[in-house]
Amino acid sequence: GSIPRMDGPARSPLIPIVGAPPAMHALPPGCSFAPRCPISIDECLVAEPPLENTAPGHAVACIRTQEVGTAELFTAYRTEITEPATRDDADSGVVLRVSELRKTFPITSGVIFQRRKGEVRAVDGISFEVRKGRTLALVGESGSGKSTTLTQILDLAKPESGTIEIMGRDVATLTRSQKREIRRTMQIVFQDPTASLDPRLPIFDALAEPLRIDGRPRAEIAERVPQLLRQVGLRPEHADRYPADFSGGQKQRISIARALALDPELLVLDEPVSSLDVSIQAGVLNLLRDLQTERGLSYLFVSHDLSVVRNLAHDIAVMYRGKIVEAGPAEQIFDDPRHEYTRALIEAVPVPVVSG
Incomplete structure (x- = not known):
């Protein structure tokens, strides 16, 4: 019941093992x-x-x-799992728009006198939109250009070619103060929760760090940290512990709490559950879905696992060799894939069989 299934209903709750593993x-x-x-x-x-x-x-x-x-x-x-409420997002606005984005890397030879022999088109003219309150999944195997695309978006720098608009603003024209303002509205959750947290810092300091950088007063920070822990299903007394005291799923919940500290509108999720076992993964996916419903968050969800994508995404863009070869609503992509690469990705997903 914890396994996201290709043959199950889209965006439906999974069955995690409730609570936390014992110490x-x-x-x-x-x-x-x-x-x-x-x-x-x-x-x-x-x-x-x-x-x-x-x-x-x-x-x-x-x-x-x-x-x-x-x-x-x-x-x-x-019986412990309830269907989440739904949001009316038919008229939702665009929080992230990428148009004709390109990024190349040179191929050189020589040690002292390097000569350019060619180039690798890591991202080759892609375009997509992330709408408010919805999840766009960027799907593809390793080397398809997903991570390069994320780097280009998160850098908030003028791209090599094309445009990136966040909250209606072209990143190429942003001043330093405007970039700082934009960074409050856009946060990232990384793939490896263990590497994301400083093992020397207690959880309170890990969650307080973005608030301190933003200049929030101590009283507000002391009030905000317990709120964040409760929001992701952890207890306020966990704030005094260190990352080594938590399981992988709990660490990822802490990473999500840190990403929510400044009340962002857009979360970039870079393979957020790929390092978790299925029961813990189910709890994190349910949490992400609930947070989106409660707060109207927008997700740019990067993954190679289409069964996980089916459980969370509203829209899908399939990347192959730096290009988007197919894009559209998730139901359309899964029910009627047009590109052979998309069909190959879907056919490669195993469907678990439960024996009686």
């Missing part, structure tokens, strides 16, 4: 999942359940498997 230095007695299990009973807290074979190739560590079965456990988790 490894203070494991609870009994089953480690008992505090987060919807069908746990008092006996679950007595001893760790043994791993027993239930069928060829299948083993279960649960004292209630024979009593309730695995289907009932799945249903119990399903």
